[in-house]
Amino acid sequence: MEIAVLILVIAVIFITRSLKVVPQQHAWVIERLGKYHGTLTPGLNILVPFVDKVAYKHVLKEIPLDIASQVCITRDNTQLQVDGILYFQVTDAMRASYGSSNYIVAISQLAQTSLRSVIGKLELDKTFEERDIINAQVVAAIDEAALNWGVKVLRYEIKDLTPPKEILHAMQAQITAEREKRALIAASEGRRQEQINIATGEREAFIARSEGEKQAVINKAQGEASSITAVADATASAIERIAAAIRQPGGEQAVQLKVAEKAVEAYSKVASDATTTLIIPSNMSEVSTLIATAMKMVQGTK
Template identity: 65%
Template sequence: MDLGFLLNFPLLILIVVVVFGFKSFTVVPQQEAYVVERLGRFYKVLNPGLNILIPFIDRIAYKHTLKEIPLDVPSQVCITRDNTQLTVDGIIYFQVTDPKLASYGSSNYIMAITQLAQTTLRSVIGRMELDKTFEERDEINSIVVSALDEAAISWGVKVLRYEIKDLIPPQEILRSMQAQITAEREKRARIAESEGRKIEQINLASGQREAEIQQSEGEAQAAINASNGEKIARINHAQGEAEALRLVAEANADAIRKIAEALQNPGGNQAVNLKIAEQYVEAFSKLAKESNTLIMPANVADIGSLVSAGLKIVEGNNKPAQ
């Protein structure tokens, strides 16, 4: 054997060991799964972390990500129930749940999901009229997800949701829809304007009626207040007159009492005699001034007898009763 080969043999052994070492150890990232085949048959699914394989016997056949994957569905032309063409595109969100089925259940599960989504969408839109397709987006999405999820079980895939991105009708339909929307908005504007005028007229009538009611109530209240004021004034006037009469009566009574007391005092009769004579003369003087007719007593010269007669009356009243 060649001496050079023998000298290089340990180096070759070392190289083979290093190669086998690299081939034996495999690190799987988080949220990923590797499908391992041994001698061409499925062996196992490697979990995240460090895994050991047998070099040249085991091999990693498929690598899958377990994260949620968004998949864009190409736009396609769908025909509605009322024979209107719609250009529709959407997006699917799915996740690999079984790496083994995802590897061996379908040759290309992504293409299978995309094609099934397109055919299901055409079928759903074909059962709807044009207006319903814009109104029932949630229902369309739900039907597509249900159909995809049922079929994707055998592919090891879970379809999470489907969203329609665009629904584009032809330009002629868009123009007619725009005209319809414009007419509808003008109709609502006219209705709103008429409703505004109606409410304005109702408010004006209500305001005028309320003002008339307030005015009539004010006039009635003013009349009541005036009547009450007049009544209170009459009551106050009557009370004032009564009070005046009472005061006059009290004054007369007080004067009479004082006259009576004066008569009881010494010289009271002479004072009364003098007062009566003064009033007698004053009365005749007033009659002479106020009228051309003069009433004279039968005996004008005998004024003293008249005064003495009056004094006798006063003295008679002053005598105590027997």
């Protein structure tokens, strides 16, 4: 009975040491008698008991690595407190096991030195404006060395850039001055545009008034011309009617009678005025002479 139990225990030990189940996105490095033998892939794997052993276990997922904060000096000798985060992935389990004693520490240290080197080439203002360039250069520097460690660096992100307090105050003052400058420029541009608008409005109003006055003068002149033309037409029509009436039988006698009436009317008006001294011709035949002269003028006109 004891022998059976012993055999069962030995069998269980052999099975547990020979059968290995590797999870998804993992890679296990196997050593046979102290020498690299192979890498186990996800799933069920069979090993030789007491000969093969699992020496290293690696996760093939993307791993975030926090890079410790450090002081970097820019090109214009300004100190910056910089920290970031690095994303990497194990691509070769064998190199990750034997390429470096601790690839995580190696990556972290290389990221810090690469970051100091990149920031040292830039001025303070550029470090805030060109974060993408800094990240790309750090990734390129680390990735080249990490190939021997079986690691692929995917990306690096700067989490924070903190300059000294004095620099922060100076930057804040510069930003405030820049905003005040923009406000003054905007106000002056507004006043300038306002003056332009007022001048344009006055010019257009003056043009409109002058056009109105011009049109009024034209209309008045056209009205006066039309009035003169109408009066002239009426006078010509009246003269034509008078001339036509004179040519009728008895027309000349009517004219003589009308002229005589006008002469008598004129003498009567003069006589009725108390302040007028009336001198009557000694020869009243002069009145008939006046009428005869008027008739000759009428005949000449006809």
